[in-house]
Amino acid sequence: MDMSTNILNLLLPPFTIIFLFLFYPFYLLIKLVLCLHKYLHFENVARKVVLITGASSGIGEHVAYEYAKKGAYLALVARRRDRLEIVAETSRQLGSGNVITIPGDVSNVEDCKKFIDETIRHFGQLDHLINNAGIFQTVLFEDFTRIQDANPIMDINFWGTTYITYFAIPHLRKSKGKIVAITSGSANIPLPLASIYAASKAALLRFFETLRIELSPDIKITIVLPGVVSTDMTTPHCIEKFGSDFILSESVSKCAKAIFKGIGRGDAYIEEPSWMKWLFIMKNVCPEIVDYGLNFLFVSYLKPYFKRD
Secondary structure (H helix, E strand, C coil): CHHHHHHHHHHHHHHHHHHHHHCHHHHHHHHHHHHHHHHHCCCCCCCCEEEEECCCCHHHHHHHHHHHHCCCEEEEEECCHHHHHHHHHHHHHHCCCCEEEEECCCCCHHHHHHHHHHHHHHHCCCCEEEECCCCCCCCCHHHCCCHHHHHHHHHHHHHHHHHHHHHHHHHHHHHCCEEEEECCHHHCCCCCCCHHHHHHHHHHHHHHHHHHHHHCCCCEEEEEEECCEECCCCHHHHHHHHCCCCCCCEEHHHHHHHHHHHHHHCCCEEEECCHHHHHHHHHHHCHHHHHHHHHHHHHHHHHHHHCCC
16 A cells, blocks of 8 residues: 555656646647637527526526526526526516426425426426525624534535435436536635635535546536625625725626626636636645635734724
8 A cells, every 4th residue: 555655756747847838738739629629619508407406596597587588498496586586587578488487495405306396397497507506604603602603604615516416317417418617716716705605516516526526428517616606695795804895806797798608619618707717726726825825815904894892
């Protein structure tokens, strides 16, 4: 055991360097060719059945509108029935010929089974599953009154997504469909004041990267890593803590359009806004610099809003 580990420790570093210098340019060329192929073969989603969780607002709502414009059939899931009906009616006006709403809670495993069962009962198939439901958090970890108060974040963001994915897999295999996981840039970049939220999104990232290997080639998986997006989940938190001058980086409609385009191309990852991709690269290449910058931002600008009594 120790001998094999020592051999890997000895051989892997020079092998990696040789690969980067000799083979990486060919890898980039192949990736370019594949990218061009994706642009030329954009998926036609007309009459395809798409189930979207967290569809009553934010990214989920606006992704539903993008699918509706292209004639997809929609199953919209969220806890707020009244908001779901508004999104459903707007989707019909935008071009979707068949829309159903299924109120419920993704953190409830029986509800998740119901979402899939009702979708299959109504449409007879499932082509895309958009895992978008989630809740946000802005609190110092040590400021939780009870540590159990953090449980709903993991229950909804992580377990809710895994529950519905579990029930959807058999139907997505039949249709050679897609799973889309809306995670967060905080899955790769430490996000102060959102420790449990970031952990739930990091768990989703690794879960779906593993699932991609297990389900290939039957089901394709797209992982979305959005940055700060102006939604009714994030905006109230930011305004409450930092005031109305807090600058949000991107509108939710623009983010949803980019996500839909990435899904249609069959992208493995979607970073939106696109500058997030370069921040991830910096984190991998120069982690200390990114950590220092985030620490400076937290201590200088964010922490004063969260002073302990």
